[in-house]
Each structure stands twice: as structure tokens, then as C-alpha cells.
Amino acid sequence: MNIVIIVVAVILAAMLGAGLYLVGVGGFGRLQNINDGKSLIEFLDAPAFNNLIDPHEEEFLRENLPPPAFRTIQRLRLRAAIEYVLCANRNAAVLIRIGRSVNSEQNLERSSQAQELVNASVQLRLLSFFVLSLLCVKIAFPGLRLALSGVSNLHERLVQQMGTVTRIRVF
């Protein structure tokens, strides 16, 4: 038991050290140029994403495919959905960086809009984390029905947040 305790302590200390090191040296920097942000934003096809996690689509596939084939296809669809969520997640990080860079300027109006952008983007990061967790559970158990509606609900909120973020006119 004592050796287990030592291992737990060393792992915890190593995680702490590595985490703080990464935050210290690899944190999100400021953008020097808006074009940096523009080039980093990735295209996200939201209707395609919605189609991938649509409960009706899933139900249709479940009814028309043999169970093994359904599970295989469902896993592939969910993996594709994860790629979309990761894309939204990366875009939110870029928007946070843009918002912070604008925040540093002296213009109050711009600064307030930028703060709004940062807040919405951080919320989007949080929502996408929850969606990713649910999608991972769903990949492990593709037959689960309840989780899918949960993903769908979260996705609705996620899309609303994305709409909020992208509708704000910062510049």
C-alpha cells in the first residue's frame, strides 16, 4: 500500500509541475496582427455537424441496418462529429486571443465588445468540452439512446453560443 501512496504522490507532483510549466511557457499569447487570427480560423460546416448527431438520422440508421453495421457506422459518424467540435473549440481559442488583443487597446467600446467576445468564446470552450465528453461516451456505447438527445441539446446551445460569438462585430 505504501508504494502505491508514493507512486500517487509522485504522479500528482509530476502532473502539477508539467501543468504549471505548460501554462507558464505555452500559454495563449497575444496576437500581433489581426491577420494572424484570420488565418487561424477554420471553416466549420454546422449543418453537416448537426446532421451527424441528429437523433432522427440515428433512429433511421438503427432501424435500417443490422446492429453490428449500425454500431460501426455510428462510431464513424461520432468520430467525424468530434472533429467538428474540436474545430469549434480551436476557433473559440483563436477568438479568445483576438478578444484579448483588442482588450489591450484604449478604445472603451471596442474593449467592451472584445470582452463580450472573450466571454462567449470561453463559454463555447466549456460547452464543447461537455459535448466532447458525451461524444466519447457515445463512441464507447453507440447503442445508447439517452446520451444522443443530451448531445443534441448541448449542440443547440453550442450553436447559439457560436452564433453569438460570430455575430459580434469587433472591428
Add this chain to the structure above:
Amino acid sequence: MSNFASYALWLLLPPLQGAIAYRMWQQKNYRDYPIFFAYTLEQLARFAVLFYWYRLHASTTYMHAYAAFQAIEAILQIGIVCELYSDLFRPYEGIRHFGPSFLRWASVFFLFLAIVVAAYSTGADSYKFLGNLFAFERSLEIVQAGLLVVLVIASSILALQWKPLTLGIAVGFGLFTGVNLIAYTVRFELGMSAQHPLSLVCNVAYDFAVLIWVRAFYAVPKVVPELEPRPADWDPHSWNEALSEYLHR
């Protein structure tokens, strides 16, 4: 030699922590970090009291004073972690309420872990007071290290921005918490034989942590260059178009 080094490392702390307290007072940082300020003052008082009893060779009084200061320090250190959580989440209105939730659940989990570790371990100390003291220290370090790990993970998931001062406090705090966690665990298992080398390692780590705090408080703030003017055609089209279409259909 080991005693001399420990002594030197111990004597190095008051001027450094005095400098931190002075700077915090001068820059009014105690408004943003009141618990860290209280902790710094507590460290100065602790040095004065413990050094006095140490010089008098009053080992029993020294031991009781040490234990009392450890208890105060434990409360203040947990308070500093709460301060870091609050400071990191405060600027983000939409997720501000997640900070206390993360802290609450992480505290419950790591407190449970610390209790389990304390219940299932047997120390090598024949002297019960020391055994209990190191068990307490180790449990405290488990909770602190765990809470800091959760904070770092949460900040990385949400891409939260660390203020330079907050980051400096967290890095210093994380450094000596991590080293102490390993040292107290090993000390608890090996007993008195490991006392001197581990004590020296802990002192070095703590001095480094204080140096990091001094650097954080005395660092000249960087001048952030203004962004270049907006390019005429800039708009987050690439991401927005598909969404707009979806939202308006």
C-alpha cells in the same frame, strides 16, 4: 555542512519575504491577493518566533510553536488556492460560477483521497508526534497539489488567461507543494533516517518558490504593442457563413 546549508536557506527567507510584503504594500497588491499577503506576513512572524525558540534550544516549545504555525499555514495555503481560483475565473462573467463549483468538488475528492491515504499508511516514526505531523503535512500537500492540478487543467480546457502575478504565485506555490508532497511522503515512509536530506530539499524548493514570487512582484510590466489597423476585408467569414445559413434557415 547540511546544517549550515539549511541554516543559510532559512535565514535567506525573511529579507526576501519582507521585500515581497513591502512591494505588495507599496503597489497595493494586498487588495487583489489579501490571503497571500497575510501568508507572507505570517511567514515573517513564523520566522521571528521559531528562530527565537531555536536559538534558546527550547525544543519542546519550538515543536509546539512549529505545529501551531503549521496549522495556521495550512489554512492560509488553502486560502491562497481559493484566491487563485477566484482570480482566474473572475474576469469571465459567463463561467464565473464554475470556479467555486470546480473548487468545491475537487476539494471533496482530494480530501477523500488524503483521508484514504492517511488511513492506509503506516509511518516509520517511533515518535508519535512527528509521525502525525508528517501525515498531516502529506495530506495537506495532496489536497493543495490536487486543487492546483484541477485549476491548471480547467484553465487549459477553457483557455483562461493567467495574470502574470497570479501565474507567478501559482508557479511558486506549485513548485514547493510538489516537492513537499514527494518529500513528506518519502519522509513518512523512511522515518528519521531521511530527515536531513529531505529537509534540505524542501528548504531549497521553498527558497526557489520565494524567489519566483519576488521576481513576479518586482517584474516590470510588459508594454503590450497595439494591434495593427484592421484590414479592410477582415471578417470571420470562413467560420461564420455556414453558421449564419444554419441560424437563418
